[in-house]
Amino acid sequence: MLGLFVLASCETDEGNKVILGEASWASSIFHNRVAGFILENGFDVTVETQPTETAVMIATLPNGDIDISLELWSDNVPTYGDDIAAGNYVELSTNYDDNTQGLYVPGYLQDNYADFGLSAPITKVSDLTKAEVVALFEDPNDASKGVIYGGPSSWSATAFLEKKMELPEYGLDVYNFEMINSSAALAAQIAGAFESNDPIVSYYWEPTSLMGLYDLRLLEDSPYSPEDFAVGRGAFPTVDVNVVSRPGFTEDFPEVSTFFSNYKTSSALTNQGLGYMEENEATAEEAAIWFLQQNDAWLQTVLSDNPGVYEKVKAALDAM
Template sequence: MFKKKIIGVLLGVCLATILLPGCSGSNQSKSDTTIKFADAGWDSIKFHNAVAMFIIQHGMGYKTEEVSGTTTLTYQALKNNDIDAYMEVWSDNLATYKDDVAKGNILELALNYGDNAQGLYVPRYVIEGDGKRNIKAVAPDLKTVEDLKKYKDIFADPESPGKGRIYGAIPGWEVDKILYNKYMSYGLDKYYTYFRPGSDAALAAAISTAYEQGQPVVSYYWEPTWLTGKYDLVKLQDTPYDPNTFKEGKGDFPAVPVTIAAAKNIAEKAPEVAEFLKKYQTSSAITAQALAYMADNKASYENTAKWFLKNNENLWSNWVTSQQLEKVKAALK
């Protein structure tokens, strides 16, 4: 996902001094071995870190730790064996990832999820209405990005009479260039203004405010996030993804395989951890639901992980042994 690479660079803090070499597990007990996780700065990776860390601590007896830094810094630390596990590798955004896996510089253990998405979204009630909220459908035939041309008055721009407003991506993000090209190449500039919010928080606030008021809004967004977990949003259809025209703004955004990667010595250092991470798999929807819970309840990452584990035993019980399962369940009581 193009946005994710930018987020890692913008939000990461270059803390190279804390990237200490991982301990060798060959001559140490589990309680003396620390499994280090990459914290590249975004909510979903921190959530998955918290889930994995809780299971590893309480089910296997290892110590755990997060190491914060930019995407570039933490990924290099993974290759150096200074970080043990990377719970969300947005694989298409790392130029050397496939080569690193092929050469054995790192290990790809599992696909965490591959059903992520991004594009232009509208609330479902815009298309279908919402009887519980007494909201009538105002754009019942809205299905595609092209269809927006018929509904500029529904998504009226308060600052530009006669035009609608599309909330675009954040200035500086790679996706903003692509989305603006889409806006131009599809001829939407004749009907809409392309409004750039100043930050991802401002974009989320624009969507959530409109949603809570039951108002129409069309906006760029991505999955998984707390907002897509909390609100019922519909991604507008586009023509199929084509790598040859994508940067021109033509065609849909592709899903990106979000993998779990590990240092090449993980099996030697902590074989139980390696086996566990090979089985770890969620989805964009599961991740978004957890982030929505965290936002609604102002919960910490650890408490959100506990909530997830208590409510999804049928999922994560497949990742662990029966003995590990009982230990984790006991820790959750």
Template sequence: MFKKLLTGTLLLLLFLAGCSTPSSTKQGHIKMADAGWDSIRLHNAIVGFIGETAYDLTWEEVPGSTPITYEALKMRDIDVYTEVWTDNIPDYQSDVEAGLLLELSINFDDNAQGLYVPTYVIKGDAERGIQASAPDLKTVQDLKGYADVFADDDHPEQGRLYGAIPGWEIDEIMRNKWEYHGLDDSYIYFSPGSDAALAAAFTSAYDKGQPIVGYYWEPTWLMGKYDFTLLEDNPYIDQESYEQGKTTAPALPVTVGARLEFDQDFPEFTEFLRNYSTSSGFTSDGLAYMLETGANYKETAQWLIKENEAMFSAMMPQDKWDLVVSAIE
């Protein structure tokens, strides 16, 4: 009889556990998506620190790929997604409209990608004794006249244009751009092999004060640490023209998402998240700070809050902001 009662009790407990509120949020604990890149972890650290200090919350990150963590958000196994790259999720807009998740705010929508050059290539750098090697370079089309400035090491009669990462969709778009603008006549499209190799090429050239031109994107630590200029391109018209390499890349809205009913469970914290709005430059600065100082995500989060007090104080009531300020080490 005891065994039967025990078995029945265990089954009941398992059933109730399956019916409980997702992510144990009733206890003041939230789960945030960690989709695998540094900037989302940085925003998680900022949001988490403010949640701990001002809203008496505990938090953790749930790692996984974008498809897995996004599905977990819809299934209410994850509470908050601080960096939803909406263009990378085909069903995002329809999911929001269907009420499968909450879109709380736009974290940033000024991200960019395209062909970059060190700003000293255009303007020079008096402190480093660097003269401008391409003072009239403004657009992708202008590159035709500067192939000698960006000479390829193995084929110096041609320029070297660093392409995007093999396997990324943007790589095909950049190849199309290289051909559409007629750069294939005077430039080699050089495949870097990986994002680490591309970053190393840009870093090495910049530290030596040498010219380089190639694909990059924001926000990244590299754009936060160094002064690069994005070359202008034809204005964005539509997705087809962009994919054919004819126009600039559109800026993509990167949102803050939450599971259904999160706003009911945490109305005050939800109001803070509805006000959470930063920028690509802000994010790049934080990533660069981590690289230069060796600071961890939490330390960098506190540094960013201190450096941007006006922005963060406007996201929450004064009494909450006072708690954040008093907790910063």
């Protein structure tokens, strides 16, 4: 098992320790465990995780309290471009940039559309206005309309979808927009539909454990633009989720920095790990080990500049 949680008071070689900033969300924790296993078993460095949130992370990176963030959501940092230009922290790679959100339907509904009485699969938001589709998504509390499920009213995504529902060009006034009061309740609503093989159209996002468990497919919309987004039109934007380091880290840890520069995943890979955690009630450490055992080609790629390190990590995984 990983020894990632090293107390600051423990005796350790400070020159051989890497501190990973860890946000509260599951994907941040998961990626830290994946990287941590590689660092400890391949590079022989001690790994410490420092609980933090985005605002604190960007404030502590410049002074070296944190060495690395594996998930800095760049669009959530208004000063990101200026910070990089000023050398407050260094962008090493983009972990993933395909983090979509929007309206989703089950994969079985697209693949087996005829079994649900449809003449064609539902692949676009514009398909939702077809009479046969509205009838399929009938609101159990209002038979005159269909129902689209969304998140809590406080979410900015919900506000965006409310605007979309009101745009005449979308024709979504044939639906009620039911806001679910928590992310857990929204996930339960979707999971319940999957367990019963029922039709559902709902807002969701990725990467998440739910996406790792179920085949949810995003409905196409017009491409994102800031102007359209302001009025509820088009797709949600994706965000570059970057790996960044404190200033001087690449000089202090050149080989480790090469690994982080190659650290690139995707929402699909992240969903895979998060889904394993959920389905198997596994810890993030257990999910990281499983992920690395299942994705040897990815491991070879991120360690392509460190072949000796790959062999050490592979040996550690084989010994599990």
